[in-house]
Amino acid sequence: MHVPVDYYELLEIETTATQAAIKKAYRALALRYHPDINPDESGGEHIKKLNQAYAVLSDPVKRSLYDRFGAVPRSMPPGRPRAAGRPFGGCRGKGRGMGCGGMWMWQELLRKR
Numbered sequence: 001m002h003v004p005v006d007y008y009e010l011l012e013i014e015t016t017a018t019q020a021a022i023k024k025a026y027r028a029l030a031l032r033y034h035p036d037i038n039p040d041e042s043g044g045e046h047i048k049k050l051n052q053a054y055a056v057l058s059d060p061v062k063r064s065l066y067d068r069f070g071a072v073p074r075s076m077p078p079g080r081p082r083a084a085g086r087p088f089g090g091c092r093g094k095g096r097g098m099g100c101g102g103m104w105m106w107q108e109l110l111r112k113r
Helices: 019-033 043-057 060-069 103-111
Strands: none
Touching: 019 043, 043 060
């Protein structure tokens, strides 16, 4: 059974920590638990957890979701939020409309207004 980990507790910081404090805490703990420095076998697993915690808490969007809902879903798309000029995210199929369920038609209609 997967036990949820509190990322703030893992990085030993408060929930009100700034981005600079998060980065500082992560670097100190990563140095402490790095497998080259710490020969303990559980160090590698701890580093993975630290990396996950830092990846979530250092990104303002992921941190906001984590603060509201707990664990951030793994299916969350990586990278930037959707561009403002592309409300439906565009099509990924071959040509217009392929794989979009016809959403391109709505985009064209809204542009013509």
